[in-house]
Amino acid sequence: MxxxxxxxxxxxxxxxxxxxxxxxxxxxxxxxxxxxxxxxxxxxxxxxxxxxxxxxxxxxxxxxxxxxxxLAAPFPRAYQWLDGSAYLSHVERVRKARGAEMPQSFWTDPLMYQGGSDYFLGPRESIRVMDEAFGVDFEAEVVVITDDVPLGITPAHASSHIKLLTLVNDISLRHLIPAELAKGFGFVQGKPASALAPVVVTPDELGEAWDGAKVHLPLRTYWNGKLFGEPEAGEDMQFDFPQLISHAAKTRSLSAGTLIGSGTVSNVDWRRGYSCIAECRVMEIIARGSAATPFMSYGDRVRIEMEDRHGRSIFGAIEQEVSR
Structure with a gap:
């Protein structure tokens, strides 16, 4: 449903x-x-x-x-928003952008941060920023929503706790993030309110595209009307959703209504494009020595959507404009 x-x-x-x-x-x-x-x-x-x-x-x-x-966000506010970073091609590229190597442990121990969940932007609500010089970037992701998850659950038992799925634009302010991370205490200012897709769906709505752990469909992002990327969400996901849930519940139980994000969808094959601007800029630096693609400006629009194999929108589209 x-x-x-x-x-x-x-x-x-x-x-x-x-x-x-x-x-x-x-x-x-x-x-x-x-x-x-x-x-x-x-x-x-x-x-x-x-x-x-x-x-x-x-x-x-x-x-x-x-x-x-x-339509508001399906969850205008939620008890918990935990965002993973399960696509390591994204992690590696973004770390390269700030001159950081990827530790070997990242291949076995998921990255995850706890974001603000007291307010989610609606699917057509503006991305409001005080200054476009903050480096406004979109990040297209898949999200699962759980019921009550017990402490210490294993990945083998975590899948049954996934009740709903949707999409998120996990907005980043790239020029604020490096200074925050340098403090060694995580994101706050660099991560404003995220936007959720118009609807949430039960896993059966995805049919064969859902295997109980990953969504096997392309996630399309359009920037100012042009296709920016369509990576396959089921490929190159180092940690699937049951693994992310198990990781989050290692030392605490999770309340019903916990949202867990996949992290920015990314493929090793960069020819499918990108789900965020930062990755594109890194690839430009590698290829040409400098980034040519700017971050978003006032008036820029982003559209994030996932369609089934028949071209029908599953969650509806996130459509946002950057505003002052």
Whole structure:
């Protein structure tokens, strides 16, 4: 099934069920009012939402036309946002940009940071920055959402805790990050609010593209209307989602509604393009000695979307403009 959140003027919005082709929706206050409420009681609420979803797809219930401009992030705020960096071609290239080698341990121990989850941007909400000189960059990723995950879970048992998937634009301010990392204490200013795709979907919506651990589809990013990259999300992912969940739960349990990101989708084969500007700049430096591609400027637009093998949008598109 597909679920989304309608912006109703409140912090958490209203839960809606969305049909498969992303054209019609239905409010379900008799089942749950928010997506977090569904995750809190997944076993009892998900089957009832599935019934509504089936009826909506068959035209048995009267929905309303889905208004993309009125959609908030599926989770306007979440209990936890943990972002991995599972594509090591991305890690290696970005570290090269700042003259850092990639330690051997990165191949066996996942990278992960805890980002701000008190506010997620809606899929069409502007990327607002005080100064474009901060180095505004998009980062296209796949995200899984879990139910309650017990402490110490193994990768073999983690897959069953993945209840939903979506996409994220994990925005980075590249010129602020080096100074923050030099302090040895992680990101804050270099990582503003991230944006989520319009809808979240249950794993079965992906069909054969979901193997229980990875999504085997290209993730497309467009910058100012031009295709910037379409790397395959299922390739070159050193750590799959069950491994990332297990890593996060090594010393603590995870609450229902925890979002875990794949990190910027990246392939060893750079000819498929990139999911962030930083990678492109690194490859330019390697090839020509200097970067030619600038970071985003005011008025620039980014679109992030994943389609199934029939060309149908799965999660809807993240469409954002950089604004002052």
């Amino acid at each position: 597909k679920l989304a959140t309608l912006n109703n003027g409140t912090r958490d919005g209203s839960l809606i069920v969305v049909n498969r082709n992303l054209q019609w929706a239905a409010l379900v206050p008799h089942i749950a009012t928010t997506l977090q409420g569904v995750l809190d009681e997944w076993d009892s609420k998900a089957p009832r939402l599935e019934e509504t979803y089936r009826s909506l797809n068959k035209g048995e219930i009267k929905g309303f036309s889905l208004p993309p401009a009125r």
